[in-house]
Amino acid sequence: MNAERAPSKKPRQWSMRLHNWSIGSKLILLSLATSLIGLLAAITAIAAYDQYSLRSVLREEFSVLANVIANRSSAAVVFEDEALAQNNLSALQYRSSVTLGCIYRTTNSDGAEKPNSPVVLATFHSNGEHECPEVKTPAQQQINIGQRYLEVLQPIVLDDATVGVLYLQASLDETYNRLQHKLLIMIPVVIFAAAIAVLIGTLLSRHISHPLKMLGKAAALVAEHDNYSIRADKFSEDEVGQVVDSFNHMLSVIERENAHLRESEEKFRLISESSKVGIFQLDRHGNCIYSNEEMSAISGLDGETLLQQNWLHVVHPDDKRRITDQFQLLVQKNAPHINLDCCLMLPDGALKWVTGDVAPMFDADQQQIGFLGTLSDISELKEAYDQLEQMAFYDTLTGLANRRLFRNRLEHMLSNIPRSGAGVALILIDLDHFKHVNDSMGHDSGDSLLTVVSERLKHCVRFTDTVARLGGDEFAVILPNVPDTLTASAIAEKIMQALSKPVLLGDQEITISGSMGISMAPEDSNTAEVLIKNADLALYKAKDEGRNNFKFFTTEMNTLLVRHLNLVQQLRQAIDNQSFLLQYQPQIDLLSGQLVGFEALVRWQQKDRGMVSPMEFIPVAEETGLIIPLGRWILRTACQQMRALVDAKLVNNRAVMAVNLSVKQFEDMQLIKFIGETLIEFGLRPAQLELELTESVLMENIEDTVEALNNLKALGVGLSIDDFGTGYSSLSYLKRLPVNVVKVDRSFVMDIPHDIEDMEITAAVIAMAHKLRYKVVAEGIETDEQYKFLRESGCDYGQGYFFSPPLSPDALVDFCRHYQAELESEMNKGR
């Protein structure tokens, strides 16, 4: 209001003054002006027309008058009758306006014409002042109306010849007088019209301005009391009435909007007060102008302080700079909104994690009027998140980094290796024989052991190093900033020593050890994957070399690995191409010399490498699972061969085909079914098949194996333990095995007869086996002495080069034939 009506000291323009007049005054003025202008225009037009028509009438009148007089005067002129001419002119006295009349003659009395110098014949004048002017004879009537006079020059014609001229002059004063009179009469008319105009204007203005005034009063009342229920009175249905209607309608709308606004404000207040989210409002400059109770609860500041200081006051010093920058972005750079994520340090020192959002507020004209923000206390969420992160990245048992974090850290460290300087060492640690602890002392003890180990590992390394548990008893240590292998080996040494200290589990004290593989970056590799693989290779090497030591990765290991991988590849192809073959080594009853069976031995004939040792490819086949198809093929082929021998009557019904079975083949769930079907297919009794298992392998997984063996036993097939005496098998376990036969390892037989001690062990083993009601088979018999010693020691059967090397199927047939015949002839000899 004040701004619009700022008083101006400059003199205002008249139009501005008019602008500020009341509508009533304007209307009166308008009415007056209209009527006066109309009247003046009418008077002017009438006067002009009057003058014009008066002059036309005069012109016509004088034209006629001149004609009449001229006509009448022709004889007077011709006959130069002055008296007559005078008489003719005397008629002019009846026209009061005529001031002068002259008759000229243009002929002499003797008839000669003088057209260029007419001679005055007679004169008439009303007031004696005028003399006849000199005229020229006109061809026809000329009427000239000047300012004051009307002049007529009329030729006096007789028989087509101009004989004289009539000149008339009339004063126009008369017309001017008439005009003057008329205008005088108009004055009261104008005054009357003006009065009427003022009257009409006043009435009109009252009719229009009064309702407007009332409307203005109503508006002022509304503004004064801020009361939108007031309504303006309506006096008419005209435009002003419509304005009143519109005004009232507008008030209704405002009233309604106001109610909505109050309602919405109340809603906002309620929501805001009960909200579990802190809500605050800032003005354009970032000053806090509102905050709800939750804001106080979050920030620990009371409402008053919040308004004075803003909650940014309690932002943790570490975050303050960042949050302030974000606010700058919002206030100065017009960012659409900002996310706040920071830590608060409350006045009492407590820390709180909060998250929030601040966005600018705009009014209806899109003008920024401030900012509205929210703030939530996410401390609990943050804790939960941290916990989750802990779970995601840390081992729950030991609190060490898990495999994922280990991998992340390793990759991170590898990417940060400086171009020159120290590298990263990776140590993989495997506890030796941890399984035994778990199996013999229970999983809780195992877990305790792992915890102890993790603590010891942590003490062995620096703060910046990472110790991780990769799963089971596998641990890893990442050592950044390791200048050389010497430093790495020093730490490995330290770890070994730490592990070797006795551990008290419950009331039992045990001693453990670990095997370690170490790889170095960037020397061995730059990538985490290869580095881990290399460390793994080194670890296996360490294990191979008797555990409780550590090995650095060498490129040679890698070469071996490559070879191993090649072998796997070739093995797969060999299985596909069936490039295996079986050889059979006869087994002989040592006492009777009878042929009692055969051991089927698999051979791999490689095109470019020749024979590959089973010792080399069987472990690979086991490792890769290829043993399952290979094992089936062996079983089936052996059974087929057995059938052929039986059919050829080269062996009797009691002869047995022994086939080596890998424990890995137990993973083949269909194995037992397959064996049963194969026996049926070739019409063999189960007793004609014997499955050989290696002792050391059996013992590693005794519980599962016993079950599998029992199932096989139930099928009726024979079971034997290969390499008997080489493992650590405790007798209690052995007793549980459903075995018929044990095979004495060739290492014992080999030393006969040189090593007395071994011979005694062999004899004891044979005796013990017999005690357990096992039959005993000795392998690798090569000499007569060995044969004799074993026979004397009570060994049941034997096989070896002494009797026969492993034979191809064809050779086997020959052997059987000849052996039977030889035996019979020898028997006959013996008899």
Place this chain on the structure above:
Amino acid sequence: MRIGLISRILLSTLAIIPLTVRGASDDLSREYRIKAAYLYNLSKFITWPDEENMAKDMPITLCVYGYNPFETYLEKLQDRQIRGRAIAVRYVGEHDSVDGCQLLFISQHNTTEPKLLNAPPPYPPILTVSDDQDFLSRGGLVTLVTVSNNVQLDINLTRAKAAGFSVSANLLEIAHRIQ
């Protein structure tokens, strides 16, 4: 200046001399010159009875009976026209026929008069004019009488009308006497 004065005196004396020499004969001559013009002008105000039926190229013939007082003034009228008609002048002897004359001037100095003046009606369509004061009483139509240097016009309107003439009112206005 002196020269101017002398020449003025000389000029004024020279101007006086011819006026005094010419004397009375000049006055007479002027009178008939005016009267000749009167005849002409008179013809303009008077319409002949059968004028409408006359051939267009037929002139108005002004005849002078017997004595011709006009010298050659009438001849000078011959280059003028009356209502589009040429003017012919004819001098008629005392015994000559006046047929073909529209106007017949009979001077006061004639001793005889044409017969047609006293002829009974119907009157011939000849406008008879004389400068004899008693002409009208003798059956004439128009007289031109000189009274104190002015020519007076008398008209026997009754007889003129009877003869079929129409006389302009303008002419009647200047007429001195109308019978």
